[in-house]
Amino acid sequence: MTLSERAAKAPTLKDVAAQAGVSLATAGRVLRNETYPVDKVLAERVRQVAITLGYVPNVIARSLRGGAPSMVGLIIGDMVEPYYAEIAEAITQHAEATHKALAIVCNMQRDPLLELKYCQQLWEHRVSGLVLAGGGFDQQEHKEALRALLSRMVQSGVIVTALSPRDLGIPEFAVDNVVVGRMMAEELTKHGHRKIGIISGPPQSPVTQLRVSGAIEAIEKVGGEYEVTNSTLNPGAGAAAVERLVSIRPDLTGFIVGSGSIALGVMRKLRELGRQIPRDASVVTVGNTRLAEWSDPPLVTIDIRLADCGRQALDYIHNKLKGLEAKDAVSMSVRVTNGASVGKPAKR
Structure with a gap:
C-alpha cells in the first residue's frame, strides 16, 4: 500500500463522530481534552470509537489552524558530544513539560550541508519554531545559503533562534x-x-x-x-x-x-x-x-548555562507564536562550578 493509499484509509474525526453518534464539534472537544463540558457517557463512547477505529489527531493540521506550537525543530552539532546532549535533553523536556510541544532533534554531524537539509526538512514538516544549536564553525562555505533559507522560513512564520553567535540575523540565547x-x-x-x-x-x-x-x-x-x-x-x-x-x-x-x-x-x-x-x-x-x-x-x-539557554529559546518561540512579549536576545550569566582539577602551581 502506498503512502497516499494509507492516508486515504486513515480514519478521520468525521468518522469518529459519525460512528459515536455525536457532532463533529463534540468529538473534537473530547479528543482534544478540552474543558468544555461533555456528558461523561458520550465522552467515553467517543474515546472508545476512536480506539476501535485507530484514530489519531493530525497535529500538523491542528497547528496550521490554531497556531499552536505543536512541533519545534532542534539541530545539534554532534550527538555524541555531551555539550549537545545537555541541550537536547533540556529542550525536549521543556517542550513537553511546559509547552506540550514535540521537539524533533536532528544531528548535523558537523556537516554544513546536513544543517541546510535539516532546516529545509523541518520547514516542510511544518515546525512552528527552530533552534540552531550547532554549526557555528562548521557552517562557513554555505553560510549565505543558510541565511537565505532561514529568511524564507521566518517570512513564512517559523520562529528561528540560535544558542551561539551565528551572525545570521536571528535571536541568540547564549552567554558572553x-x-x-x-x-x-x-x-x-x-x-x-x-x-x-x-x-x-x-x-x-x-x-x-x-x-x-x-x-x-x-x-x-x-x-x-x-x-x-x-x-x-x-x-x-x-x-x-x-x-x-x-x-x-x-x-x-x-x-x-x-x-x-x-x-x-x-x-x-x-x-x-x-x-x-x-x-x-x-x-x-x-x-x-x-x-x-x-x-x-x-x-x-x-x-x-546550556540548559537554561535552550529553555529561554523555547520560551521565546512559544511567546512569539502566542503574540506575547518576547525579548529578541538573552545573555545568560555564567558561574564557576566546584571541581578538583585546579590548585596552586607546583614549584619546579
Whole structure:
C-alpha cells in the first residue's frame, strides 16, 4: 500500500463522530481534552470509537489552524558530544513539560550541508519554531545559503533562534563568551598560575575566538605568559594538543581547555607525562556536563548555562507564536562550578 493509499484509509474525526453518534464539534472537544463540558457517557463512547477505529489527531493540521506550537525543530552539532546532549535533553523536556510541544532533534554531524537539509526538512514538516544549536564553525562555505533559507522560513512564520553567535540575523540565547574566557583564565591566575597553555576549539569558530580573546586579556592583566594551540572536539585531539604545548613550553602549569571532551584527553596525556592533577598541572574547561562531573578528578568548569539557554529559546518561540512579549536576545550569566582539577602551581 502506498503512502497516499494509507492516508486515504486513515480514519478521520468525521468518522469518529459519525460512528459515536455525536457532532463533529463534540468529538473534537473530547479528543482534544478540552474543558468544555461533555456528558461523561458520550465522552467515553467517543474515546472508545476512536480506539476501535485507530484514530489519531493530525497535529500538523491542528497547528496550521490554531497556531499552536505543536512541533519545534532542534539541530545539534554532534550527538555524541555531551555539550549537545545537555541541550537536547533540556529542550525536549521543556517542550513537553511546559509547552506540550514535540521537539524533533536532528544531528548535523558537523556537516554544513546536513544543517541546510535539516532546516529545509523541518520547514516542510511544518515546525512552528527552530533552534540552531550547532554549526557555528562548521557552517562557513554555505553560510549565505543558510541565511537565505532561514529568511524564507521566518517570512513564512517559523520562529528561528540560535544558542551561539551565528551572525545570521536571528535571536541568540547564549552567554558572553569573552567573559567565559576571562573567567577560565582568572580561575588559574587567582591560584598563582602565570604560565598558561590555551587549548581552544576549532580556530574558525566565533565562540573560540571570543573565549581566547577573553583568556588572553586576563592572563596579560597579571603579567602572565601563554601559549595557544587548537584542537578538534575529541579526547584524542586534546591529548595531542597538550603534548605539543608541553614540548614547546615544559614550564606551563595551567591549562585552559575548550571543551570537556578535549579536557579528558588533556588530563590523560598529562598523567602519561608524569603530571598529576592538580598537584603538577591544573585544568579548567567549559560546560557543566556530566562528563566534567564524572572526570577524575572532577573538572573545574565555567557553567555556560546550556540548559537554561535552550529553555529561554523555547520560551521565546512559544511567546512569539502566542503574540506575547518576547525579548529578541538573552545573555545568560555564567558561574564557576566546584571541581578538583585546579590548585596552586607546583614549584619546579
